[in-house]
Amino acid sequence: MKIEHIAIWVKDLEKMKTFYVSYFNGTSSSKYHNKDKEFESYFLTFDGGARLEIMRKSGIDKPDMDDRIGWAHIAISLGSRESVNQMTARLQNDGYKHVNGPRVTGDGYYESVMEDPEGNLLELTV
Template identity: 80%
Template sequence: MKIEHVAMWVNDIKAMKTFYVTYFNGKANAKYHNKDKQFESYFLTFAEGARLEIMCKSGIDKPDQNDRIGWAHLAISLGSREAVDHKTALLQNDGYRLVNGPRVTGDGYYESVIEDPEGNLLELTV
């Protein structure tokens, strides 16, 4: 099985596109806009072919809490501990909230968890 892409609803599609392009070298397609449905989306393609669809639509609200049924976080492999440390420091210095780490987890992963501009959890790992 190959996952074709992952999608998430966002409030500010421009800010979210900029975040993932700037910090994770995503390449965005042209924005799709369906005026009748008040729907907009971008597909962001990353190294090795992973794709993230960010979507915005009138009337979609983000839940007030992070503990909910559904996706818990998006894990992004950066290739080394040094890369995790560097990206974590860069994001934190640029004002993004560090949730925890960098650290070695109980099951041996080296990771940090940071929030994207809309509070979605990103697990940065080796």
């Protein structure tokens, strides 16, 4: 089995596309726009074949993350501790919220947790 892609609702489609393309070398599809449903999306493809669909639709707001059941984070493997450290510093310097790390977790992962432009959690891992 292979997960084909993960999708996330966003408020600012262009800002989120720029973030994932700029920081994680994603390649973007052309924008899909269904005017009747007021729906727009991009598919972002990353090294190794992972894909993220970012979607926006009129009337859909991001729910409050407190006590929310569902996706908790996206983990992005950067290949080395040094890469995790460098990306953490880069995102922090560019004003993105640092949640914790870099650290070794209880289950042995080396990770740092950051927020994307809309507050979604990104685990930066080896």
